[in-house]
Structure formats: structure tokens, C-alpha cells
Amino acid sequence: MMTVNEVSKLTGVSIRTLQYYDRIGLLKPTEYTGAGYRLYDDAGLEKLQQILLFKALEFPLKDIAAIVNSENFDKSKALEQQIELLTLKKEHIENLITLARGLKARGVRRLNFTAFDTKKLDEYSKRAKEQWGKTSQYKEFVDKSKNWTKDDEKTLMENLMQIFVRFGQLRDLDPASKEVQEQVKSYQNYITENMYTCTDEILLGLGKWLGGGGEVAENVDKECGEGTAEFAYQAIRIYCEK
Template identity: 55%
Template sequence: MMTVHEVSKISGVSIRALHHYDKIGLLPATEVTKAGYRLYDDKALERLQHILLFKELEFSLKEIKDILDSPGFDRSKALEQQIQLLELRKEHLQNLIDLAWGIKTIGVKNMSFEAFDTKKIDEYAAKAKASWGQTDAYKEYEQKSEGRTKEVQQKLNIEMMDIFAQFGKIKDQKPDSEEAIRLAKKLQDHITENYYTCTNEILQSLGEMYAGGGDFTDNIDKVGGTGTAFFANEAIKALCKK
């Protein structure tokens, strides 16, 4: 666990900003000591990394919170975008370094300002932002979640995890059994009712994400037992084939 001062030091985010993130629910402290000190675990630090990524893409704090709290948040996709954006910035900085060394070594021989061009970075950032913020599903999620309290959101999360707990109880059955398919449909209906219209295509993408490793898989297997996420994904596939 790290203190707010330590998190500020390694991330470059001011203590004041971290307090604000906690206050608005964007980055809640993992634990608050009796003395009132905020502490953050590795999961919170990973969330902070995603927050900083989306800030680089010029999302508002409210938009970032909505994306990270969405059940459709794709951690792998976010990391791929972060890597690509950093690669573009690395290329841009290297061009500037080469230009500076050239000027230092041989002086200004031509008046090209190509090294200062950030068009590729700007275009990629805009494209990445559009991929998160302009989908019909995301817009619908924004509408349905507007004004939703933290307590209501927690209740909905608990209801979803309860569905996975039920998957865990029957994971020894065949994934195309009547009960497994019923639970897959129940999950789809829960997402549609509370977040966004969950088409079969979206549901299958979510299923792959649930079983793809990382936090989603760990959390699902935690409530349903090892193999629950994989089983839920197979049940989703069976439902979508019908």
C-alpha cells in the first residue's frame, strides 16, 4: 500500500488532484487509516494509469469515470492505445533530437519544420477518443447512468456479480445446458436494462473479455470459483448460437 504522498511522487499527479479524484469517486482510496491517511493498492495505481491515459486523450474527468466504471471497459484495448500513443510521442521526440543535433553540428541548412509537426499524434488521439466516446452503446450508457448514485451503482455491480456466482454453482454442467443459457440471457438482460443495449455481438465480446485474464477473470473467479469466467464465456457462446 502507498500513501497519497508516495502516489503523487511516482505519478506526478498533485496531492490536491488525488484528493479531488477520491472525492468525486474517480480514484477512491483503497483504505483510509484511523488517522485519516489515504492508502492506495496496486489495483488503484493501475486505475490511475488508465485515468492519465484518458486525460492524454482529452476526456473530461466525468467521462473517464463513466468509461472506467462501465462493464464494457476493455483494459487490453486501453493499454494498446497507451502504447501506440507513447510510440508516436517517442518518434516525435527523436525527430526533434535529431534536428537539434543537426543544427548544433552543421548549423541550419534548410528551413524545414517537419520535426515539429504533431499531426500524427493528434490524429491518433482523436481516433482513440472517438473509439471510446462516440459509440451508440457509450452514449446510451451515459444517459442511463446520469444522476445515478454511488450506492445504486454498487447495487447494480453486486447484482451482476451475483449472476456470476450463480454461474459458478453450475460450472460442472455443460455450457449449453438450459440453466447455463438462462443465466447468460439473464446477464445480457441485466446489462441492457442498466447500462446499454447488449446485442449478441457485444455480449460475445464481453464474454471473451471476462475469460481473457486480468482483473475481470480474477474477480469473476473470486465469486464463482476457478473456471467460472471461462464457463460463463462458453455459456454466452451457446446462447448466441441459438
Template identity: 60%
Template sequence: MMTVKQVSELTGVSIRTLRYYDEIGLLPPAEYTEAGYRLYDDTALERLQQILLFRELEFPLKDIVRIVSSPDFDRKKALEQQIELLELKKQRLDELISFARGIKLIGVRAVDFSAFDTSKIDEYTKRAKEKWGNTDAYREFETKKRSESENRQVMEDFMQLFAEFGKLKSGSPESAEAQAMVKKLQGFITENFYKCTDEILSGLGKMYASDGEFRENIDKAGGKGTADFTAAAIAVYCGE
């Protein structure tokens, strides 16, 4: 038997929450001491595991009470369903992570939502999608479906291009080698993210040179000065 304090320390669930779970009939203790203290056995802990998994899947407490208190509740079947739902949740998170990495590395400006209160987020999202989400580039980027390992490899290959730019930075951005690298960069973005027109490429080049985080990442890949050299080579390629 374990006391409520011991269960709290073991699971990370607060004592207050455990008491509340008892009050609503979600997790009654196995028994009480003569002094009225709650005691939990292995069966109660197994039930708590189920509860925490349902909570991780964002089930409302009232639904969890109904599920785990049902006489037809099948713990094994419930666990299988929870695993399936968690896998779907993981897949969704992987997609969001990949999307965020794309934003960070290929030049779509991330937005700081701290400037928006909750009531304005939906309005902002609608306006942002009207401006950017309906473009061919966004739709093409959004439909790129890859596994986490595939996305990691694409990003590594992408940064390798800047390492190659770094090897050329002691020369002229107008050189045939530098211009060939720009063409290679444009082709890579088109193949792996979205159609990179000269107009989009020009905008990316300006951002590579002016944005602190992009400059830092590119210079880390190719050495100091790589971001400026890449931007200059892109400007030449785009006829600026």
C-alpha cells in the first residue's frame, strides 16, 4: 500500500489532484486508514496509469470517469486504442515540427503570437492564410509529406549546400562556380519544398544576409561570411 504522498511523488500527480480524483469517483483509494488517510494498491495505480493516458489524449475528466467505471471496460483494449491515438498524435507533432523547421530554414517568417491575445488569434490566422496560405508555394509546401528521418536528411542536405557556398566565398559571387551553386540551391528548394521562382529566390537571398538567425545558421555551415556571399551570388543570378 502507498500513501497519497508516496503516489504523488511516484507519479508527479499532485496530492490535491489525487484527492479530487477520489472526490469525483475517478480514482478511489483501495482503503482508508483509521485516521482517514488514503491508501493505494497496485490496482489503483494501474487505474491511475489509464487515467493519465486518457488525460494525455485530452479526454475530459467526466468522460474518463464514465469509461473506466464502466462494467464493460476492457483495460487491454483501451490500452491498444490509446497507443493508436498516441501514434496519431505523435505523427501530427512530427508534421508540425517538420513544418516549423521548414519555416526556420527556408525563409518563411515565423510569427510571435505573444503580441496577440487569444481573441485575435483566429482573426490573425484567417488573414495570414488569405495572404500566404492560398499561394501555390504554400499549398505545395503543405503537401510535402515525409517521415521525421526523411525531413532530417533533407535539412542536413540543405545546410550542406551552404557549406559548399562557404568553399567558394573567397572568390567572386559572379563566378561560374558560384552561379552554379545558386542554381543548385534553387533546384533543391523546388524539389524538396516548393517551386522556387527567381522572385522567391531573390527574397530569400536578401533575408539570408539581413536576418540574424539565418545569417548565423548559414555562417555556421559554411564559415563566417557565407551568408553575405550567398546573398550576393543570388543577387547576381537574379539580375539585381
């Protein structure tokens, strides 16, 4: 077993980041000591390697969590696809380096943007995510969203943000109060009706994203008032623990 401090020194991942991964359910410690310290075994370190490879490929943390925590996750297949993606990324970077060196040597004589084309990389990444995300919720989401337009996506996100606006308006109340708990239910129902079946377990996971800080929480607090994300998380936690 390794302590969180030892894992941090070994991997270069900060202790704060490892603590954050624990809070959002991305990488849970193997166990905790009696004093509450995090401990990681070899399986935990192997999972961290997978997470870091996906991060190097610029996958959002929410996508990484869905992939590595999927019951259908195939580590061997994932490595093959990661190698392919990293190779494509390396090729893309080398093309950019060649372009930059050419511009330095010759100046801008002919406008050439082919080195910036990431279609091949983007397409492979999309196909890989589809293979990694074969959960029932993912399939349901793909089915519901297959005919969405950009306007549909925009409307979905605007309506979702309005749910958090309401949380912001309620944040002076007790998160266990009936009105706040009804708002949590509205949030769960909205996800189920428009995206995928939102079980209490999934809802709690979404709540942890809100309560874990990061970009999602910052955006919610910016639009709905400071502390809204944490308040929504506390309300969701109470709702799911009933």
C-alpha cells in the first residue's frame, strides 16, 4: 500500500488532485487508515495510469470517469486505442512543428492550414469514446440525442441552467427542506426525460461533480450565485440518502 503523499511523489500528481479525484468518484483509495489517510494498492495505481493517459489525450474528467468506471471497460482494448490516439496526436504535433519551422525559414509566402486539421484525430476519438461508453445510460443518451440540432443542444443546456438558477434562489433555505428537495427531484426528472435514466446513484455522482469544485461548479456559481453548486450538492446528497 502507498500513502497519498507517496503516490503524489511517484506520479507527479498533486495531493490536492488525488483528493479531488476521490471526492468526485474518479479514483477512490483502496482503503483509509483509522486516522482517515488515503491508501492505494497496485490496482489503484494502474487505474491512475489509465486516467493520466486519457488526460494526456485531453478527455474531460467526466468522460474519463464514465469510461474507467464502466462495467464494460476493457483495459487491453483501451490501451490499444490510446496508443492509436497518441500516435495520431504525435503526427499532428509533428506537422505543426514542420509548419512552424518552414514559416521561420521562409516567412509566410503561402497560406497553408492543413497542419491544423484534426479531423482524423477527432473522428477516432469519437469512435473510441463510443466503444468505451457502452453503458445503458450512454446508449440511451445516444438514442435520445441522435437527431438533436445545435439549437436543441442550446435549449437543453439553457433549461438545465435554469434548474440551477432556481437552486441559487433557494440556497438560503435548509437543503433538506421540502421545497429544495422538490427541486432536486425536478433536476433528476429533467435528466431522465431529456438525456438518460437518472438513478439515485447517478444523481449522487452528478452532485459530487457539483460539490467537487472545478469548472462545472465555477460555471454554476458564476451564473447562479456563489455557493449554488455546493448547496445543490448538499441537497442532492440528502435526497439520495433518504
